[in-house]
Amino acid sequence: MRNTAGGILVLTAPLCAQNLPPAKPRTTRILFLLDASGSMGAVWEGRPRMEVAKSLLAKMVDSLNTYPNLELGLRVYGHQYSREENNCQDSRLEVAFASKNAQAIKAKLQTLQPRGNTPITYSLLQSANDFPADKTARNVLILITDGLESCQGDPCATSLALQRKHIFLKPFVIGIGAEKEFGKQLECLGQYYNAADVKTFRSVLDNVITQTLQKTTVRVNLTDADGKPVESNVNMTFINSATGQPEYNYVHYRDAKGQPDVLDIDALQSYDLIINTVPPVRQADLKIKPGQANLLTYKTPQGTLRLQGPNMTPNPYGTVQAVVRAQGQEATVVALPFGSRQKLLGAIMKWKCLRCRALSGASQSNKVRKQW
Template identity: 60%
Template sequence: MRSVCVWLVCLLLGGLLALPALAQNRPAPPPKKTRLLFLLDASGSMMATWETSDRWKVAQRMLARMADSLDAYANLEIALRVYGHQTPVNQKNCKDTKLEVPFAAHNAANIKKRLQQITPKGNTPITYSLEQSANDFPRDPNARNVIVIITDGLESCGGDPCATSLALQKKRVFLKPFIIGLGDDPGYAQQFGCMGQYYNASDIKTFQRVLDNVISIALKKTTVSVELLDDAGRPVETNVNMTFLNNVTDQPEYNFVHYLDATGKPDALEIDALLSYDLVVNTLPAVQLKNLNIKPGQHNVFRVKAPQGYLYLRQDAPTGYGSMTALVREKGSPYILETQRFPSQQKYLAGTYDVELLTLPRIRQTVTIRAGQATQVTFPPPGALNITQDLQGYGSVYQLFADGRQQWVWNLPGGSSKISLPLQPGRYRVVFRMKTAKGSKFTDVKDFSIKSNLTTTIKLFN
């Protein structure tokens, strides 16, 4: 028997010792594939002169060069959808859009060939093209779907590109789109800014720089660190859950438990810069940074003021209350922040809180929690009210105050006077009428005192 026990202990200890190694040696998840769709304007206005050329030829040349450079990337597929190129503008075709080159790896040759065969001529159905692009991306949960819209005009078919873009982002069809407006139309920023990340390419040199920058954002690694500051502004708080919340879908994208290394520095976390985030630091209560200004392709540091102290609920001995708890609220708030059990120690943000102990009667205190310190809350040991008579009737227990007021504490249950009830030290009153009594005037009232760790026995109608 002893050898079996020793074997089990060894097996258990071996498993526990292996857990950290397993956590550190766990294989990294496979890299996500990026699918990049160029949504290109080929409406009639793209034939307009632009510096020494026209907008269409510039777009052709820039996209061809970009497609060549993208062929070198692994885990990348590109595609081309064009709108406004199949029917003349006078036909007002608001469904003139087509996926000209489906997604594939090393797709540059196909895209360049198709660009040479297209002539701009029609309308600008941006909204409808966005809706159709949702079907261009294969269903793949392990992919980043990116759209780059290149246009020289506003929506001409009465659609709402902002609402459509937002709806498709919320469905996670694609990430926040990039929109490059060719030329210098003052209406671009208003219409395109709400669709995604808008860039104004007022000249050819800017267009080339913007296009390079967009690709860099889409494909380069971005990291962030979070410094949790104490009340002196020092980045020493740690071991707190953090959530990077997608503020378009309102869904969590990343959950981490904050970490400081041996030198006191937070680690660098890789995140997708194509999304828009709110950072939620899940202290009690939570702290939130809205609309993180993440610079893609580099390391970002965010500082959050999160000084914390402890609320220590002390219970010196068993009580008749059973499992004792306290309700913790931010000062003045009606909402419960935490239900904390006795005895325990829980971290909270430094501040002032209302603490309600579920004793009989309830004890309410306002406490101040200071950074790096423990604030202690306890309660006197209760005594007990004992009524041994089993009289059928109706009654309640009230607390008495020095100014003569009384406050309800408890109703006698089950229509019987027989109880053994734990109560905090103090002055009380029991009010009771038997069920068989023929009038309110036959109510009995008894005052009594409760002392810690002592039982007070009373007799009704005596």
């Protein structure tokens, strides 16, 4: 097995999840990317937006200072040059990653004043160099901004490219004091939250940290055609939606009580699930709730098709195969030689062959049909 740069466990061969050895604690690194452009000086419920952001962020890092296996960093943009100077490289890592560095971050926050542009794209690119070269870590980026890109960059494409390189996981984007239309232009960056008021900003920040640090589990319940949880021993693959690469690959298992096994999963990614039946079942964009025990249920009724060829010696037909197709489709799902057995997903299959005899071990609910 190996770990990706983003810190997500990849099993390179199917394993039963309950047999996995205990995972060693991984370091989580959270980079706060803070907007200090000129617009952050606007008044927000009686105080400048910048002052609200600095105050809540200071309290947040204080509360995180005792967490084990956690390192924080602070990058700021728009704070070194005035807006009139139109500097599109105004971005700097102000506090490098370290454990228990809340005091350093709070001291730096006190010095920041909103001044210049909003170079989000440039800042994202620079943040790629902020994270240490540690393939076992979980790299998390939290962008706090009240404005859109002002330097003609493409932050959405840049964010996706860095996710695909496993530089960081899917970013959190918190739009403060913003209208809903503003958020639609930032949703492509990552998981967007609209903090239109100070109270919401506080709760969103808490929620993001909770998602980042709390354990998330997933159980996949496979049922028969009647919805009974009996299906098992099926390989399943969780595909990273951003990269298209498998992140988790394991064989579904049930314990003595018939309960499906529990998989620890990093909920900061988006996943597609492939249940590797014949044919496979694919569920795009899994709805996984971070920090919770999730149960996903899918109907995957299976039957066993047993093929018995003509009992002729010598056999004038040579090797004879059955072609299995989904009902109403011409694409071949699998071609099987006679004398073989194959588990098939029920209720959708038909098979056809020429000058042969077949027997189906599938249940009636699977509706395997014979065509001569």
